[in-house]
Amino acid sequence: MSPDASFETPSIGSAASVPASSTSSSSRPSNIILWVHPRSTSTAFECMLLARPDEFEVLHEPMGETWYYSKERVSKRFDDKICDESGHGELSYAKAWAEVAKPHPTMRKFSKDMAQYLIDTSSPNGTVAASFNGAKTTPNNPTLIPTSELLQPHISHTFLIRHPNKAVPSYARLCYPGAPTGFDYFDPSEMGYKELRMLFDFIREKTGKTPLLVESEELLKAPSKVVKAWCEHVGIEFKQEMLEWDDAPETRTHFEKWKGFHDDAAKSKGIGQTTPDAKEGDKPAAPKKETTLSPELQKAADDCMEDYEYLRSFAKKDF
Template identity: 65%
Template sequence: MFECMLLNLKDEFHVLHEPMGESYYFSKERVHRRFSEEQCQESGHEQHTYEKAWREVSEPHPTHRVFSKDMASYLIDLSKRPGTVAPSYQDAPTTANNPTLIPTNLLLQPHIRHTFLIRHPKRAVPSYERLCYPGAPTGFDYFDPSEMGYKESRLLFDFIKAETGEPPLVVEAEALLASPKDIAGRYCAEVGIDFREDMLEWSSETREHFKKWQGWHTDAEKSTGVGRRSSEGDADKDKKPKEDKPLSPELQKVVDDNMEDYEYLRSFAQR
């Protein structure tokens, strides 16, 4: 949904959707072993590398500003010690405290502004889990709590804060939904975007932009604005918000396990 706002500014922004994901899941450098060797070969992404993917993110576009939405977890391999770069960087120098697979001088280039969007675990965990089951349209046939990414987000946040001397900008999803004009306006002011209220609304249509990860972004594809869904959702706009459903003990544990990192990041969020 945040991407949809910037897709509205098509004359100003070139928007990338999770460009590091193929390297994380499918490449020969992959960190997560969710998919088999055969699935990786069939994906067409086996030759992806972290070096190529980050170059796509970080190289200035000839005519547009670049906005790249990604997961902090795609940049980090928790099994490796900090200061380890991806193989495609051929042991390029980095800093010993860098938790990511990207060399520090490339991760923190002066023209790049890192910002964070966080969502409460009690909503993010069940939202993710419901799309991970055998036969799921997403292709994720089991739920893996390690993919929630709160720990990696905190590690990346703290690294950037330590290196730059300033905490990165943090937006809380719930605050954005509750006060879209205020929060989006302040985000834009912080990163040098001319905010327009029409950024917050768009036509409902399937977007090619989201097709690389099938099944994950149905709500975003059907949405017509920040916090709004198309026709069927609009028909219910006067109803009270749905209450959170009770979680199974297993999912509640995943929520609880991520709360400390979430609350830490939330302490830096826009208010």
């Protein structure tokens, strides 16, 4: 099914306004988004593109501050005082999305973000954030972004998932009283698998095309094959050196806005275990010993499994 005639004319970065210098091919999107859930190993993609600063502008979870802190916030995690003191109170969905969607004048733009930051599950589909000033959308759109803004032709939407038994405990370890992240409790509703599925299904239905979806496990097992396939899909020249970023200072500072969440990424030097054999032949590292989750975390992981397995059924397999 293609986008219907009820789409309003795009007001931000429509295909006609994409600068010729931002893309060498009319079939190649100038803006790329990787939609994820928390702790999906998605920062690896950011590090790869941060290491190419002359080619890419990289945005790290640009919708997050709006979802957590703004006057239009959906999250109930922080009280009014914290939100007011955050400095993000005047952000809005329209303002944040404009930054995501606007093409860069000379480079391509990459954003990594959480699908849940676009969605208010307490509101019916077809609800638009107030800051879009009554813009029309389609009734089955689960996001707060008008359909014509979300599905602009110069934006490529891709997805990454990780098994809940890995992602849930990884997230919970960062959410406890006194945590440096400022997240002082674990909230299972923030795992975001449901919202990722909602966004994936909507894009698939409205465009008539299945977005590229990659599994974290495959990325870590065969990084060069997976990254090459992802690059081909979005029109990026794959370079083997993308898989390592030892001397890229950008990866040390890029993640500071969410303190404590990306310390491992900031210290990392490449994707997965980059032993000589693994780099050359994409051989998987020795598996880590499985740990038993607490009943609380196992329930949280189990609650994500239906959405995870559904999304996984669309994951690219032929690397």
